[in-house]
Amino acid sequence: MGVAVWSCCGGGAVFAPALLAGRRFHGSPLAPTELHFASASSYPFPFPSGPAIPFSPAPMPSSRAQLRLLRVEASAGVVLQDAAATTFCFAGAYSLVLVFDTLAQRNIIQKSLSRKAVHVLSGLLYISTWPLFSSSMAARYFAAVVPLLTCIRLLCYGLRLLSDEGVVKSVAREGRPEELLQGPLYYVIVLLLWTLVFWRESPVGVVSLTMMSGGDGFADIVGRRYGVTKLPYNQQKSWVGSISMFVFGLLFSVGMLYYFSVFGYVHFDLEQTITRVALVSLTASVVESLPISNVIDDNISVPLTSVLTSVLLFG
Ligand SMILES: Nc1ccn([C@@H]2O[C@H](COP(=O)(O)OP(=O)(O)OP(=O)(O)O)[C@@H](O)[C@H]2O)c(=O)n1
Numbered sequence: 001m002g003v004a005v006w007s008c009c010g011g012g013a014v015f016a017p018a019l020l021a022g023r024r025f026h027g028s029p030l031a032p033t034e035l036h037f038a039s040a041s042s043y044p045f046p047f048p049s050g051p052a053i054p055f056s057p058a059p060m061p062s063s064r065a066q067l068r069l070l071r072v073e074a075s076a077g078v079v080l081q082d083a084a085a086t087t088f089c090f091a092g093a094y095s096l097v098l099v100f101d102t103l104a105q106r107n108i109i110q111k112s113l114s115r116k117a118v119h120v121l122s123g124l125l126y127i128s129t130w131p132l133f134s135s136s137m138a139a140r141y142f143a144a145v146v147p148l149l150t151c152i153r154l155l156c157y158g159l160r161l162l163s164d165e166g167v168v169k170s171v172a173r174e175g176r177p178e179e180l181l182q183g184p185l186y187y188v189i190v191l192l193l194w195t196l197v198f199w200r201e202s203p204v205g206v207v208s209l210t211m212m213s214g215g216d217g218f219a220d221i222v223g224r225r226y227g228v229t230k231l232p233y234n235q236q237k238s239w240v241g242s243i244s245m246f247v248f249g250l251l252f253s254v255g256m257l258y259y260f261s262v263f264g265y266v267h268f269d270l271e272q273t274i275t276r277v278a279l280v281s282l283t284a285s286v287v288e289s290l291p292i293s294n295v296i297d298d299n300i301s302v303p304l305t306s307v308l309t310s311v312l313l314f315g
């Protein structure tokens with residue numbers, strides 16, 4: 001596959017994914033004053049350093065009009081990619097609620113477990129889809145459309161403007177639509193704001209969302225089943241629940257940071273990451289265990305605490 005990288009009149013590099021995909025452009029070679037090839041050694045990322053690589057350029061666009069067309073094609077490709085990722089993600093959100101509602105309806109799993117499974121999986125899966133979005137500036141806004149639409153859905157059902165028994169049954173604690181306006185709505189608003197503010201290059205956003213979804217979710221799943229010994233300062237919560245939050249929050253966050261490092265979004269050093277994330281997870285677990293749930297919802301206190309500690313530790 002011939003890869004051509006060139007710079008145009010103003011010297012700005014134009015990157016055409018269409019060429020990377022092997023598409024060919026017909027036209028006469030460009031006048032040197034209009035366009036010239038960047039040397040392989042001056043363009044670090046796709047080229048290995050070392051001896052010059054024999055380089056046979058693909059046919060080049062002959063005019064500014066063709067260049068403009070190329071740019072339009074490239075940005076249309078980016079918009080299509082982001083729109084497809086948003087659609088996929090929204091379909092995932094819809095299906096997740098549907099699957100757990102069906103499992104609970106058929107008594108395959110308990111209602112409380114279904115709700116917490118949605119809590120754990122929606123956050124973790126949502127973050128996992130971020131690499132599907134393009135590297136454009138607009139990508140985070142496309143990703144944010146998913147929690148935004150979910151927010152609107154929750155508001156419509158919570159305010160009884162629309163009704164959807166499935167969502168209410170699988171997400172509300174006691175099956176009343178108004179409950180969607182509390183924990184679930186806060187959760188989705190946090191997903192929305194964190195996407196816009198931190199997006200995928202920040203360990204702060206990734207870790208705090210993972211603590212809220214994976215860590216806090218497992219405190220409930222494990223604590224509800226095995227939490228016999230309650231905490232001395234909070235009879236609603238147990239040692240095993242809080243320890244599970246610490247362990248799962250740590251494991252999921254380290255796993256998620258590793259996953260993002262594979263795509264080159266964050267730097268990953270195992271020892272340093274474990275130490276920092278362990279401190280974040282410990283602080284979030286302590287805050288989650290406090291008897292303050294009726295003052296501030298866990299879906300607000302956990303991500304906020306995690307952001308504050310992550311900012312201090314990750315910088
Ligand atoms: N550290 C924790 C947290 C939770 N739990 C168990 O999980 C149950 C639910 O806890 P929590 O998630 O705080 O309450 P919810 O009413 O489910 O609140 P929400 O889902 O809105 O967060 C508690 O009653 C308790 O049995 C626990 O043992 N230890």
Ligand SMILES: C/C(=C\CO)CCC[C@H](C)CCC[C@H](C)CCCC(C)C
Nearest residue numbers: 092093119122125126147150183184187
């Ligand atoms: C029960 C919940 C919180 C209470 O503590 C979580 C509510 C979750 C929402 C109903 C669904 C959220 C969906 C996400 C915005 C996107 C998930 C996408 C993914 C690909 C499945």
